[in-house]
Amino acid sequence: MDPVPAPAVDELRLKASVVEVTANDGPISTTPQGHRPDVAGGVSQPDSDTEDSDFDTSEDSESSGNNWETKSLYEDSLQFIRDDQLHDVPGTCTLAEAVAFRKRLHAIGKAAFAEETIGQGTITAKKLCTAFGIMPPSFLEGAPDRAYHPLLVMGINREYSRRIKLPNYNTIDDAVELLKKATNIIVLTGAGISTSLGIPDFRSKDTGLYSKLEYLGLTDPQEVFDINLFREDPKIFYSIAKDILPTEKKFSPTHAFIRLLQDKGKLLTNFTQNIDNLEANAGILPENLIQCHGSFATASCVKCKFQVPGEQIFDSVRKGELPECTACKERIRNQLCGMKRKRNSNGAHRKRQNFGDSSEDDNDYDIPSPGVMKPDITFFGEDLPDAFSQRLIGHDRERADLVIVIGTSLKVAPVAEVPGILPRNVPQILISRDPVSHIDFDIDMLGECDVVVSELCRRAGWDLQHEMILKDQKVDITSKEGYVSRFWFTAVNP
Known part of the structure; x- marks a missing residue:
């Protein structure tokens, strides 16, 4: 059977800067x-209807x-x-x-x-x-x-252009069969797969990172990840960076689930929006992983672009300090030594002629400073890595036979547009704590991600090994009237 074509896609659309897709998942705001209240005056309004x-x-x-x-x-x-x-x-x-x-x-x-x-x-x-x-x-x-x-x-x-739910996939058994039969699975992950390790997500009410940033006095807490604000004052980002920095080489049961898909030869690509680099801890191979928003795996100087392994700046990050570029420091030391030798060879340094003198000797009075190291994560206002669009459009789009979205609200474009870009006949399932209102998935499985994936593996007859999975764990599964393909998973301790 010929595949159902996906909507036409402009590849440049996927190379757009990271932006927030505002959605109202809570109470309606007026x-x-x-x-800004004064914006209305800038909208051209017609005089009649x-x-x-x-x-x-x-x-x-x-x-x-x-x-x-x-x-x-x-x-x-x-x-x-x-x-x-x-x-x-x-x-x-x-x-x-x-x-x-x-x-x-x-x-x-x-x-x-x-x-x-x-x-x-x-x-x-x-x-x-x-x-x-x-x-x-x-x-x-x-x-x-x-x-x-x-x-x-x-x-x-x-x-x-919205994806229409496929009517033949509705139950948990359907999801299990899709898992067992699929051979090219795209897994799209967000912060929800790491919260069981104590790493906060961003948007959860009260517990999410953004809800805890009011003390910074920002107009919008997302500004802490704005590239222009970072360039202006990197101290704001580093005041909270320690809260999202991976502390140990651990990974969650959901990471282990993705590794299990890889081991079974089923994982096509894990597109992760996370920056904690825990996929590496779980053993996800680089050729199967696209870190859509970069990660803490490396860091680069904002001045000279010198790159180091991310672990080299972790001590400074945990202390809330600005990590400075060692290459810049070395270059500054060499420059200062050269300036000192120049002054010694010429005798006493001549007095400047006047305050506004713009001669080359003014450079001797400049105080050089090293650049700040920035983790190689993609801030709002920066382009996603080319690897994202190249992999999705050039490799995965015509190969994928199942999409699993785990632990993300899909509110950040262009990653949020991935479900609508893939062919319409490819089944898509959601595993997350909360439903995603702006995308029609074929099956919604709501609850803690670790609980959902462990139950799916149990039903599939797969042995998902992880120390955080309770022995003989029982899971209560409920549905609600009006939702034919939405289920709530709750762990019941043995």
Whole structure:
């Protein structure tokens, strides 16, 4: 059977800088995250709602040169609303209406859908946005309905390109059979696979790293990983770096599960967003591993790019100190020795003629400083390594026969776009503590990652060895009405 083609992909899209995909997985906020109240004045608002002929759902219109500033503003303030929140917010579509609109879009296409809804005036753009999971921003409150068109275009385009769940995979037994039959598995991992080792994830309420950074006084705690802020003041990053630094050469049962897939010849690639380098501890081979956001395995000088093994800066990091470049220090020492010899050979150093003198001798008065070592992790604002897009597009895309997403909310692009880039007939399952609302996985298995993978291995008849897996561990599995392929796993101590 011919494979179902994946959506067309521009490889440059995967080389974009790391950015946050804002999604509302908690209570609805009336003010868009990061939005400035005075921004609304910068949005060109039409005077009337009478002309709808400019409503264009093509991809080109969404990124046209004339609209990029407005599009950026809308995307920056974009919030998602989950299906289970629709009944809590006034003026939204009902769940039944939202599902019907989505099915209709896929059945007749974008242009016909836009004409049938907005073109015929059967529903407002503001309300229709909620059918596609977009919360109308507060700064547009009271604006003409056409002001919501850019948001609606984004929502329609996202939904139309969204991966559709495969109907023939729904149960835990289905997941086990997929594991047993697959031979080229992509495993996409996030911070949730390391939390059992005491390494915090980033976004969990109260326990996540971002929730603990309020004392830094940042506008957004994610700024601690902003490359521009690091260049301006690296002390901010190093004040918290010790909290995410791997302390011992340990790895979790989930890491052991990925190693087991490798040992069985089933692992195609482990794309990890983690920077702790614990995959190396578990024995994941470099040829099977793509560290999408880099890692602490190496560190480089921000001035001279001198690179060292990451362990060489660990002592400084644990003390909260700035690790300085040893190559820069050596070069400075040699320069100072040369300057001293020059002064000795010329006798007393001449007095400068005036304060504004710009002669070469001014260089003798400069105080050189060594560069700061930066772990080779990818900060927000930096490009992902070329290996990411090259591996995904050039090697894995047409080989993968199963995708397992473990311990990540998939909110950081371009890694978050991976599920939608792969062929549509490739099964995808999620193993995580919380559901991912913006991607339709075939099977959701929710709970502690270590518990879920150990139970899957038990059911598959695989021997997953790890000291943290309790002997004769029992797992309680529950489901909820309305979710045919979502299950909750809870360990029951023997």
